[in-house]
Amino acid sequence: MNWQIPLMLAQSTDNLEELRKRTAAISLDGTTVPDSALVRDGTSNPFSTEYWFPTQASSFAAEVDFLYMAVFWISLVFFVAIVGVMIYFCIKYRRKGDVIAPQPSPSHNTAIEILWSVLPSILLVWIFYVGAESYFDMRIPREDAEEIHVTAKQFAWIFTYPDGDQTAELHLVRDRPAKLILQSEDVLHSFFVPAFRQKMDVVPGRYTYAYVNPTQSGQYRLSCNEYCGTGHSKMKTMCEVHDTVDDRKNNTKWIKADHQPWENGKRTYQIQCSGCHKVNGEKATGPALNLIWGIDEKLMTGQTVKVDEQYILDSIWEPAKDVVDGFGPVTKMNSFKGILNQNDVNDIIAYLKKLKEESPAQ
Amino acid sequence: MVDAVTRQKLFGTPEIHFLNCTKGWKSWAFTLDHKRIGIMYLIGVTIALFLAGIFALVLRSHLFKFDSKMLSDDMYNQMFTLHGAVMVFSFIIPSIPAALGNLVLPMMLGAKDVAFPRLNLASFYLWIIGTGCLLLAILSGRGLDTGWTFYTPYSIDTNTGVIYATFGAFVLGFSSIFTGLNFLVTVNTMRLKGQGWFKLPLFLWSLYATAIIQVLATPVLGITLLMLIAEKTMHIGIFDAKYGGDPVLFQHFFWFYSHPAVYIMILPAMGVISELISVYSQKRIFGYSFIAFSSVAIALLGFLVWGHHMFTSGQSQVVTLIFSAITFTVAIPSAVKVFNWLATLYKGSILLNTPMCYALSFIFLFGIGGLTGLFLGALSTDIHLHDTYFVVAHFHFVMVGGTLTALLGGLFHWWPKFFGRMYNDLLGRVGCFLVFSGFNLTFFPQFVMGSRGMPRRYASYDPEFLPFHQLSTIGAFVLGIGILISFIVLVYAAFKGPRCGSNPFRAASLEWQSSSPPDFHNFVHSPVLNDPYDFDSQVYDDELDTYISREFADPTKVPPRTEPVHH
Known part of the structure; x- marks a missing residue:
């Protein structure tokens, strides 16, 4: 194996481009996907944020990097101290000649032991606190976030935008927050964009979401991060952040949808649901659907549940799980699992949102 | 008062000892002797280590070249799965407890054997059957491509040999439970008269803490794997969303075992290091009770942190927050x-021989492994680092830099005891140096790759990662050579090394009061109870050229005590 040549190749930027072209086929639209590992300036200094991280392209990336570097410095201080003391002792007290007995020294010291248990604890509490604080920044989407459905399947991604258009790469707009609603068609996947520092598993049978507010335009690597089978390492695409909404509209290769999702949802509703559920506010065999999106629904058990994606999916696939107050004690609805798939449910959700929007203010 | 003839009989190299008292393969295959079972376990886990190590080198060779075509994607997935499964289930989990623990634990108690010798042998046979089933996945021609974690629903969808492998892991779980149960009962009931809990060597505290985890956590793995097999064959609807199950539930069950299992791997290693540091400094271990209780604390807290493997899994945010908080508490006893x-x-009076070099490497490597855990325990950084090479590097620093290093250190420490022969210390240290440097070269670049976003379990990578992957591959081969040298040094010493006395290192725990190699019954006399860290209790005997207890030594030659006896 001649390893010097590729090592040298990797050092030169020209050759990097060439190597990248060899992986370009991975991208569905044929563009050369840039790598998230592209580091910012000052790559050779391992004490800088730039050395360890790709570009900061989201609103919370700097917070994550800050904590990382803080923990890095704390660890470095502790590590240097531990290893330094260890090496110093090993040199100073190494066994010389035939004298095997050590010098007298204490075998315990409760004060110092309590001290070195408690002092690091304080640092740990701080690390936990900062980590948790930025975690919530990463997890709580802004109210006005654009909702984009992300469907992961072996071994590709489909992104569906609010107007029903679809793409094979993710297209976002700078400073426009997006809530990515993740769903899987088969096995576990994970949505990961290193430049955003954001990651979330895509779980079959559930909706999960990832939130991002891109702050820098450009192209970033998007990859599947949870092992999903043979082609796992090919399940890569890119996320492009455009400067404006118009840029995105004009510069993207859209896969046009025939109808708006809510239109499909309405049709599905008329075929599958309208026998029992009304959309004029009247109670029938089942509750009326026109106003339920987003409210807190009261259940027969006395609990309330927020009407969100997961609730709608559960109600369609497992109607017995959450029975609405007044419709019990046994649900009269059969499961639609096998009849309606998750994409049909997405259309119905779009329709429910549309109904809610169009209803006169309550 | 003992005369020179008796001393020779007790501590001189015996003609007949446990290795040659009976001959023929049956005398090994049906032995109930804990030392022979320990040696058979050692041979077993060594084979597993080499097998899984070869898988690792194949993986690294594949990743050496950019856009490598050496392995197909499918072969690559199978390689990392088998590497992980064999390493975890057949090598690391049984390595220190079942191999070293079996050899040493009863002798540290001054006992003749473990409490249940037949259960002990059964444990070894279950290990063979379990490992055989794991490997049957390869021999069946289907392979195994789920990752060692068997995450659903992929493990249910795939047509590879998941059932063989999970059944193998299930059986290996019982092997582990048998060993744990045996050790618990042995330590509880078979201590030497007067040997209270705080007169136990710290290795026993850590093995005891490990045994608690083995007995409490492993059944959960057993039932989870059985349910996985049931889901795969009968679609009973627990783990696969297609049949009404929940994949996240599987992860909860799996990590409820597999996180404590991390402590099954590292706690015994910490126990070994406590012994080595103390013996080769010839100094009472500092803060005995803090170390002893920290083992128990780690064992118990280890049950409460499994959710930190699942921060991005879709579990509730509140739960995630709580798991992160508890995770940080584990850092304290380790520190x-x-x-x-x-x-x-x-x-201390520090002797830098091979076992001590391994012990110092352990502190270095475990230091990195432990500190990088902070990055992963904190929520926001974990979201970025989860399932990247950073995690791969972190757990290899703990599992290999920790457990494997401690195993090698422990082997070099106790090897003269069990084979009565000394190894070549210089070559031993060369091996240690190669293991240490090769290891760092392999895994340190992976921290950089992980932080920059290289996902784990990828058969290909982006060109920016090339130099790091190449360093990593070179390191892996250096590490492999280091392990091979250590192996050769040890095996050569076992057969051809110069004879050594019963206690060449002046250790004070009870196992060193037997001859080297020990008698079939461990001790031909009743061992004299002494404090395991009171090295002054051992005095040099020039006729035997080794250290023996003061009580057995020639009273005319015994030097006065240099330190007061602790009680």
């Missing part, structure tokens, strides 16, 4: 141990 080891070195 306490490291500080205590350092304090033990202070003013």
Whole structure:
């Protein structure tokens, strides 16, 4: 194996481009996907944020990097101290000649032991606190976030935008927050964009979401991060952040949808649901659907549940799980699992949102 | 008062000992002797290590070249799965407890054997059957491509040999439970008269804490794997969303075992290091009770943190927050141990021989492994680092830099005891140096790759990662050579090494009061109880050229005590 040549190749930027072209086929639209590992300036200094991280392209990336570097410095201080003391002792007290007995020294010291248990604890509490604080920044989407459905399947991604258009790469707009609603068609996947520092598993049978507010335009690597089978390492695409909404509209290769999702949802509703559920506010065999999106629904058990994606999916696939107050004690609805798939449910959700929007203010 | 003839009989190299008292393969295959079972376990886990190590080298060779075509994607997935499964289930989990623990534990108690010798042998046979089933996945021609974690629903969808492998892991779980149960009962009931809990060597505390985890956590793995097999064959609807199950539930069950299992791997290693640091500094271990209780604390807290493997899995945010908080509490007892080891070195009489070099490497590598855990325990950084090479590097620093290093250190420490022969210390240290440097070269670049976003379990990578992957591959081969050298040094010593006395290192725990190699019954006399860290209790005997207890030594030659006896 001649390893010097590729090592040298990797050092030169020209050759990097060439190597990248060899992986370009991975991208569905044929563009050369840039790598998230592209580091910012000052790559050779391992004490800088730039050395360890790709570009900061989201609103919370700097917070994550800050904590990382803080923990890095704390660890470095502790590590240097531990290893330094260890090496110093090993040199100073190494066994010389035939004298095997050590010098007298204490075998315990409760004060110092309590001290070195408690002092690091304080640092740990701080690390936990900062980590948790930025975690919530990463997890709580802004109210006005654009909702984009992300469907992961072996071994590709489909992104569906609010107007029903679809793409094979993710297209976002700078400073426009997006809530990515993740769903899987088969096995576990994970949505990961290193430049955003954001990651979330895509779980079959559930909706999960990832939130991002891109702050820098450009192209970033998007990859599947949870092992999903043979082609796992090919399940890569890119996320492009455009400067404006118009840029995105004009510069993207859209896969046009025939109808708006809510239109499909309405049709599905008329075929599958309208026998029992009304959309004029009247109670029938089942509750009326026109106003339920987003409210807190009261259940027969006395609990309330927020009407969100997961609730709608559960109600369609497992109607017995959450029975609405007044419709019990046994649900009269059969499961639609096998009849309606998750994409049909997405259309119905779009329709429910549309109904809610169009209803006169309550 | 003992005369020179008796001393020779007790501590001189015996003609007949446990290795040659009976001959023929049956005398090994049906032995109930804990030492022979320990040696058979050692041979077994060594084979598993080499097998899984070869898988690792194949993986690294594949990743050496950019856009490598050496392995197909499918072959690559199978390689990392088998590497992980064999390493975890057949090598690391049984390595220190079942191999070293079996050899040493009864002798540290002054006992003849473990409490249940037949159960002990059964444990070894279950290990063979379990490992055989794991490997049957390869021999069946289907392979195994789920990753060692068997995450659903992929493990249910795939047509590879998941059932063989999970059944193998299930059986290996019982092997582990048998060993744990045996050790618990042995330590509880078979201590030497007067040997209270605080007169036990710390290795026994850590093995005891490990045994608690083995007995409590492993059944959960067993039932989870059985349910996985049921889901795969009968679609009963627990783990696969297609049939009404929940994949996240599987992850909860799996990590409820597999996180404590991390402590099954590292706690015994910490126990070994406590022994080595103390013996080769010739100093009472610093803060005995803090180290002892930190083992128990780690064992118990280990049950409460499984959710930190699942921060991005879709579990609730509140739960995620709580798991992160509890995770940080585990850091404290681990740090306490490291500080205590350092304090033990202070003013010691430090001998830098092979086992001590491994012990010092352990502190270095475990230090990195432990500190990088902080990045992963904190929520926001974990979201970025989860399932990247950073995690791969982190757990290899703990599992290999920790457990494998401690195993090798422990083997070099106890090898003269069990084979009565000394190894070549210089070559041993060369091996240690190669293991240490090769290891760092392999895994340190992976921290950089992980932080920059290289996902784990990828058969290909982006060109920016090339130099790091190449360093990593070179390191892996250096590490492999280091392990091979250590192996050769040890095996050569077992057969051809120069004879050594019963206690060449002046250790004070009870196992060193037997001859080397020990008698079939461990001790031909009743061992004299002494404090395991009172090295002054051992005095040099020039006729035997080794250290023996004061009680057995020639009273005319015994030097006065240099330190007061602790009680």
